[in-house]
Each structure stands twice: as structure tokens, then as C-alpha cells.
Amino acid sequence: MKLHLRVWRQASRQSEGSFVTYEADGLTPNMSFLEMLDVVNDRLTKEGQEPIAFEHDCREGICGSCAMAINGEPHGPNAGATTCQVYLRSFRDGQTLTVEPWRAKAFPVIKDLVADRSAFDRIIQSGGFVSVGTGQAPDANAIPIGKGIAEKAFDAAHCIGCGACVAACRNSSAMLFVAAKVSHLGLLPQGQTERKQRVQKMVAAMDAEGFGNCSNQYACEAVCPKQISVEMIARMNRDYASAVVDQI
Amino acid sequence: MNKEILRMVQSSIGRKWIVAVTGVLMIGFVVVHMTGNLQMFAGTPDKINGYAHFLKSYPLVLWSFRLGLLATAALHIWGTISLARENRMAKPVGYAVAGRKSRLQVTLTSVTMVISGSILLGFIIFHLLHFTAQMVDRSYASMEAVVGGVTMPDVYRMVVTGFSKPWISIFYVVAMALLFSHLRHGAASVWQTFGLRDRNSAQLIEMGSWILAAVLFFGFSSIPLAVLFGVLKL
Secondary structure, rough: EEEEEEEEEEEOOOOEEEEEEEEEEOOOOEEEHHHHHHOOOOOOOOOOOOOOOOOOOOOOOOOOOOOOOOOOEEEOOOOOHHHHHEEEEHOOOOEEEEEEOOOOOOOOOOEOOEEEOHHHHHHHHHOOOOOOOOOOOOOOHHHHHHOOHHHHHHHHHHOOOHHHHHOOOOEEEOOOOOOHHHHHHHHHHHHHHOOOHHHHHHHHHHHHHEOOOOOOOOOOHHHHOOOOOHHHHHHHHHHHHHHHHHHO | OOOOHHHHHHHHHHHHHHHHHHHHHHHHHHHHEEEEEEHHHHOOHHHHHHHHHHOOOOHHHHHHHHHHHHHHHHHHHHHHHHHHHHHHHHHHOOOOOOOOOOOOOHHHHHHHHHHHHHHHHHHHHHHHHHHHHOOOHHHHHOOEEEEOEHHHHHHHHHHHHHOHHHHHHHHHHHHHHHHHHHHHHHHHHHHHHOOOOOOOHHHHHHHHHHHHHHHHHHHHHHHHHHOOOOOOOO
16 A cells, blocks of 8 residues: 655654655554654665654553644544554555644644654643542542443543644634543532632633534544544533622 | 722633623613514504604613714724734734635624625715604604604604615615624523533524524515515505
């Protein structure tokens, strides 16, 4: 199997980037997209050229590292899958694929396909946690949590912080990410104490990072590899309003 | 109001709430406005003339209402423009290859909100100059009717005279098509901003906003079209 690649190459944060064309040959349909990039990089290294920089870690769809857009779609063409879980059988033999880093002002490109997503870390630092005394691990069932709540919180907790929501959004809005984090903790009993401050602080941090605003098109939900629902955003909007009311 | 509340109201979500609340108020207004307008079809001009006269009979109420609407529209425009400006700045570089529209759920009505809204603003200004300030056709000011012994402006005659000009009728119908487009996305978005949309209600909300937008389009457009096709005449 063969693929024509147009890959975004950019030497550093400051430098101008451009597309470079590569012919990827000797592929099999059962290779993952990242394995295909490995094959190309092996060749580039042998030829003494700089390999394509891309992020990857677990390669099993749970770490959120493999951030890249394939033909303008974050994580490629398949629903509910990260780039590492996209296999070449999803493409036609000889197809041209344009591979780009996440595009957002808040995610500046560091090198090639690698964008700096530390804006997400700063949002988490602003309030995406519960303040509890450390010590021995608590008993798993010390605080009973209803099945429905547990399921909902888990739906939100699926977020792996890959940034595909921001990448897909026309406005580079981070609302699905922030909403998932706000809802995950806001649903559980342990998160109640700081619930109002949390949503306030995380939204303020999100705004400060230069993300755009949700205009309710839900591209985020469509590309989210963990299929997190925009219901979370509705929930965050509600929580935020109740935090404002509390201030009065 | 303390500083913290002001800061929260001006945040991304705060402004989205402002846009949604003002949007709902304006939807409420257009629904009432359309219902009032449909009295053109009552069979007698007295109905709409009497209604218009009644609306104007309490100047204090009328003017508080008008100023309230003006403030509502101003807040809506301020909110949307400031949000849209940030949105544009947040995505300085797009993708070289656009993803499939079907996958990314891009609808024409949703990506043209600023355009449809701006043209609607232009339409509203024209509409106010046309029927409220009566500056488009000066002869409206002298149109009078007598209903139940009371002399009052002849709104029926103004409307029929106004819409007899095809370019005015066509402009009104086009503007109402844009209102349809604006509300098709706007009325559905409100539920999400208020936090009332979930996967069970999503389809109902989309369908409901489509129906609301369509009812408003047909309700408002029926009048210029009826005049143009001679159903409503002097």
C-alpha cells in the first residue's frame, strides 16, 4: 500500500512552516497511522534528514498525545478514535493525506506536528482538582455514589486532554475540555465543596489563554476520541450561572 | 454590583448568557409582533388600526418598551460582536484542507450568524424608518381612519401602500428569510447556553427551533406577499 503525504514541517516555534511532500511506500493496511509515520521517519533518518516530529506515548488510545489533523479532521476520519487508533485500511491505496498540527492560537506549534498544549495544564492548575488531605488511600466505597452519578461523572472523566475539541472548533474554543473537567468533579460528592469556585476559576483561566467561545456547532463532540457529549458544556453553563447567582 | 460579578458577566460564558437572554427577549417580541400583524387578515381594516391605536395610547408604557427593546438589541449586538472577534483571533490559521462538513457538523445557518444578524439590523433600521418614523414615504403621516368615532392613523392603508411596491415587499421577504436562518441556529443555541439541552432533548430542540423560525417566516412574509398578489387591498 502507498500513500502520498503532505506533512507540515516547521523547525521551531519562531520559524515559518510549510508543507513537504513524502511518498510512503511498502505499507500494509493493518499498520496504524503512527506506524506509517515511523516507516517514513526511518527512511528520513537513514537518508540523513530530520525525521517528522510528532507526539505519541501509549499508542493505545488513552494518553491523548498523538495530536494531529489528517485532511483537516483532528485524529483523522474515524469517530471515537485517536490518531494512533486509525489504521491505514481507513484510507484508499494511493490517497493523498494532508497532515497538520492542531491549529489554534492557544496551541502554538513547537515543531512539525507538535503543538504546545500546556494551556490545558494551566486551566487544570486553576481549579481542576479536589483539595483533600493526603494520607492513606480511602476505602473504595467509603462514600457511596449512585450508579447514575458515577456513570455520568465517568463519561466526563474519559477526557484525555488531547485538544481535538479545540482543534476542530472553528473558534478554537476549549469549552468541551473545560466542561468535561468541571463536570467530572462537579458531579461527585468529593467535588462539591469547591464546585462554584472551580467553574469560575477554570473559565477565567480558559478565557485568559486565548481560546475562542462556543458557538454551538458541536464539531468538538464529533471529533472527540472519547465521544464526550456537549451536554457537559450545557452543564458548565448552568454551573457558571449558579456561581454568578451565588455572588449576588 | 460587585467587581467579581461584573467580571463574571463579561467572561466568555457570561456574555453567552447575555446573548441568549437578549435573544429570547427579542424572539418573544417578534412572536407578539407577528401575531399583531396577522390582524391585517381580519377582514376589516378597523381591527389592525384599533390595535395600533391601542398600543400607542399609553406613551409612557410605549416608550419604556421601546427603550427596553433598544437596550436588549444593543446588548445582543455587543455580546455577539465581542465574542465573534475573540473567535476570529483564537483561530489565526485554519487547516490547509477543510474537514468534511458533515463530520464537523458545519451548517450554513450557524456559520452565517454574524452576516444574517448584520443584515437584519439593517432591515430593522429600514423598517423603523419605513413604518415608525414614516420617512420612506411621507404620505403615511396623513393617512387617517375613523374607528368607532375616533380618528387614528390608518395603519392598514400604510401597509398596503408600502407593500404595493415590489422592491419593498421583496426586501421584507428576503429579510424574513434571514430571520429564519438566524433563529434556526439561535433559538436552538439558547437551550444549550441555558444548560437545558441534553442528548434526549437535542432533536426536539433542533426541530422546535426550525418550526418556530418557519412559523415566523411564513407569518411575517404572508403580509407583503398577500399585498403583492392582491389578497390584501384597499
